[in-house]
Amino acid sequence: MLLYSDPKVGELRGYYDGWLAEVDEHGRVFEYTGHGEGDQTFEGRHGTGNRATLHHVDDGRDLQVFKAVGVVPGTGTKRHRYVGRFALDQIQPYVMRQAPNSNHVMRRVIVFRLRPLGSEYQHVEDDVIPPATSTSAIVVPSSVTTSAIVEPETNKKTKSLRSAAPKTTAERREAKLADQFQSFMKAQGRDLKRFQITVKGLTGTLLTDLYDAQGHVLYELKGTCTREAVRMAIGQLLDYRRHVEPRYPGLAVLLPGEPHEDLRALLAELQISLAYWDGATFIDVPL
Template structure:
């Protein structure tokens, strides 16, 4: 971006940025009504009280760096209604023609006041392929709730410092969380334009929609057996990333990986994911299962049988290979 009104790394205040960009004096996400911007304020001290860290992931991927920012809300976070105003502004920033401008509190205040200094990090946009993830984190009262973690990509030059990097975990932990902690359970608002949405978030593919339906169907089926499903949220030692498995049958200690297609590529990916997750699950050594939307070919069924991985699939009327009612 050119002609930036604020230089990168500048130490400033919310009041000063309000004069430059508009917006309000409070809140972590501040949409402006007078300029095409959404101001995002990250306060490490406040975030760490609730067990999360905003900042750069330690390792760049093939598309460059990612800045994670946890959304707004002390209860289950949402995109809809009044409580979802800030999160919705981030999600729809492209539709609204707004840039995301990120600031980080420095931990120091203006002398003689409670006003926190802010450092300008740069202009960002949502990651096109994975705009956000959903996790379970405690709020300030220690109550677990669902949080939206946005994945922001630099949209130009940016100020990146070592202290802005999310620290790696000291230990590996695997915690069971409700099965509805998933993007399929998050209600996204309709685009606010009559034309096709152009927001950064890529539309869900047919396979992803099929996987979400398959998950809902299987959870309903298992609930009928008196076996509500859960998931594992895994934090790996030495990594800042968080893994979220697919469904877990706590009663039978079975870890399921779901796929929206029954192709060889999908089955091979599911196998790799299950073998990775199984190393971190507690209690150890769960049985493994793959859940597919249709019957795979005989060679893939033979592969799963050799590996001792259970196969369950939907035949259009029932789940074949699933526990009996």
């Protein structure tokens, strides 16, 4: 499957395709923005290209990435340089962001995370996404999240070992929790958002969970009530809080049930609110 990236088009719209400067424990990541002028999707006619990218392994295809590098002299035909052969990251195949379209209208975009296959790929400085020149946090709609997007089922009965992992039970539970909580807060007259954060010197982007601007409370949602989930939520909230404007938001962990009393005590000691679903409504929401 051929993917073509044109940096001039991306830069005009405020986003970049290319290598992340940061390398994680699994190696390098090449980010590639999906197709669609409006809110990007995997569904319907407008989601055809994105759907094909998501299921490329199950369809027996690798992703062959090319980058536009000018035009053929005397013509308007674009010239492309071959970057390499890729597959979607198995753990986090894509992220969601807000970015402008060609009419400078903000919309939700799918950013695929590609991993190189083998060692024969080009990693040149021109293909590295420029790092952020300043740290900023912008408010974006709550729909800018992977949990809000519908992933189509693959037609294959079995999945390849290299297939992008489908959403886990915990992720689906978290998505349901987010929907329930937004409905609950809407009934209280609250319209929830998120923060999209870029950090000076880094090429990646952070996306928070829900934010109640009226109450100035930042929520981190988890699909389970385990110690591991609560610890992760605490770390994420403390990380995000440093970059949010206005400064010093209230912090809250939102869970699908009441956690163990020791975890409740941990959150209380850190002055982080705990809200949870009791099967009928949300308990202890900081309104």
